[in-house]
Amino acid sequence: MYAQMVKSEASQDDPVKLAEFQARIDAGEKIEPKDWMPDGYRKTLIRQIGQHAHSEVVGQLPEGNWVTRAPTLERKAILLAKVQDEAGHGLYLYCAAETLGVSRDEMTEMLLDGRMKYSSIFAYPTLTWADMGAVGWLVDGAAIMNQVPLQRTSFGPYARAMIRVCKEESFHQRQGFDIMMKMCNGTDAQKNMAQDALNRLWYPSLMMFGPSDKESVHSTQSMAWKIKISTNDELRQKFVDQTVPQAEYLGLSIPDEHLKWNDEKGGYDYSEPDWDEFFDVLKGNGPCSVDRIAARQKAWDDGAWVRDAMTAHADKKAAAQVAAE
Amino acid sequence: MTDKREWPLWEIFIRGQHGASHRHVGSLHAPDAEMAIKHARDVYTRRREGISIWAVPANSIAASNPSKKGPLYDPAEDKVYRHPTFFNIPKEVGPM
Ligand SMILES: [Fe+2]
Ligand SMILES: [Fe+2]
Numbered sequence: 207m208y209a210q211m212v213k214s215e216a217s218q219d220d221p222v223k224l225a226e227f228q229a230r231i232d233a234g235e236k237i238e239p240k241d242w243m244p245d246g247y248r249k250t251l252i253r254q255i256g257q258h259a260h261s262e263v264v265g266q267l268p269e270g271n272w273v274t275r276a277p278t279l280e281r282k283a284i285l286l287a288k289v290q291d292e293a294g295h296g297l298y299l300y301c302a303a304e305t306l307g308v309s310r311d312e313m314t315e316m317l318l319d320g321r322m323k324y325s326s327i328f329a330y331p332t333l334t335w336a337d338m339g340a341v342g343w344l345v346d347g348a349a350i351m352n353q354v355p356l357q358r359t360s361f362g363p364y365a366r367a368m369i370r371v372c373k374e375e376s377f378h379q380r381q382g383f384d385i386m387m388k389m390c391n392g393t394d395a396q397k398n399m400a401q402d403a404l405n406r407l408w409y410p411s412l413m414m415f416g417p418s419d420k421e422s423v424h425s426t427q428s429m430a431w432k433i434k435i436s437t438n439d440e441l442r443q444k445f446v447d448q449t450v451p452q453a454e455y456l457g458l459s460i461p462d463e464h465l466k467w468n469d470e471k472g473g474y475d476y477s478e479p480d481w482d483e484f485f486d487v488l489k490g491n492g493p494c495s496v497d498r499i500a501a502r503q504k505a506w507d508d509g510a511w512v513r514d515a516m517t518a519h520a521d522k523k524a525a526a527q528v529a530a531e
Numbered sequence: 532m533t534d535k536r537e538w539p540l541w542e543i544f545i546r547g548q549h550g551a552s553h554r555h556v557g558s559l560h561a562p563d564a565e566m567a568i569k570h571a572r573d574v575y576t577r578r579r580e581g582i583s584i585w586a587v588p589a590n591s592i593a594a595s596n597p598s599k600k601g602p603l604y605d606p607a608e609d610k611v612y613r614h615p616t617f618f619n620i621p622k623e624v625g626p627m
Contacts, residue, residue: 240594290573290577294573294577297559297574301540304540310537310560374578514534516538516566517536519562520566524563
């Protein structure tokens with residue numbers, strides 16, 4: 207998902223306190239920043255929320271790529287609004303992570319030097335305008351699938367950030383599907399572009415949920431702590447079952463010859479994505495991985511004088527105010 | 532030369548259209564109050580969520596201690612008569 211392969215940290219804490227903490231979570235209580243929490247809970251959450259925040263921010267790049275080339279002024283305004291929302295999502299999440307004792311600058315530096323990751327999906331290129339449709343439809347669709355249950359996560363600031371994010375997210379998916387509808391009802395060439403976008407983005411979208419974690423210790427711990435609500439496979443199945451009929455509506459075909467309805471499980475059987483490719487992308491070897499970090503580094507470096515100037519201005523104003531009192 | 536100080540954290544409160552109280556909506560970083568309000572406008576009112584913004588420096592907020600929950604809130608537990616449903620008013624009396 208936006209946070210993939212998050213390793214949980216073991217806790218070296220007092221067993222009595224750990225049991226009390228688990229009891230609070232089991233009772234459905236929210237954990238707030240000043241409450242006692244196991245060290246492992248704090249560290250795992252910093253990693254998870256940080257990665258989620260980075261994904262929102264880096265996720266602006268593949269779409270920002272098309273803002274100046276949107277086909278109409280209206281599409282441009284809509285895309286700009288969507289990309290702006292993603293900046294907001296990044297901010298909500300950075301603020302939630304900061305309540306755990308890490309600063310936003312530290313997290314930014316960890317993204318830039320590779321200690322923290324962002325979602326594999328944003329290491330793929332957006333080659334045509336139809337990709338803006340497919341990204342909104344599939345990528346934001348997959349994100350919603352993951353973020354809706356996270357509104358019930360045990361850490362209060364994270365849950366509240368997710369509630370805000372979810373309120374804004376459904377516009378993203380619908381504007382994407384709207385682009386797909388337009389293209390699928392257009393000329394043959396336009397419909398082919400839509401099919402091509404689906405072909406390229408289908409498996410990377412399935413990868414967003416991460417590899418099967420049924421037997422993963424990290425996943426078991428995170429689920430006990432309610433910082434992960436559903437398994438990767440559950441979410442991926444839900445996503446496939448929801449998306450296939452939508453593709454049919456568009457008259458597009460899912461690029462999977464093994465896709466088949468399974469009456470017994472009440473869902474589709476589908477082919478797994480190439481997990482070797484996924485691990486390689488996570489390591490920073492995706493088609494756009496180098497560009498993405500370079501763009502973030504450039505924004506960070508080029509913005510330094512602005513941040514400094516505003517701090518200097520605030521200092522000067524504060525000094526003038528003290529002098530006037 | 533870069534200034535390594537991070538912008539301070541502000542807590543943002545927004546009042547909606549219909550006269551309800553300002554509500555805490557989240558936090559953000561800004562160098563001063565004026566910028567905090569500008570950022571809050573961009574981040575928290577893009578869909579007409581409000582018509583008034585308060586920005587409060589996060590470090591000016593005094594908070595109750597979560598470990599003192601018991602002594603602080605338990606006294607309210609045995610005072611059910613503070614709720615109207617404690618009192619049975621006969622049906623004949625009509626709405627009250
Ligand atoms: Fe988002
Ligand atoms: Fe989104």
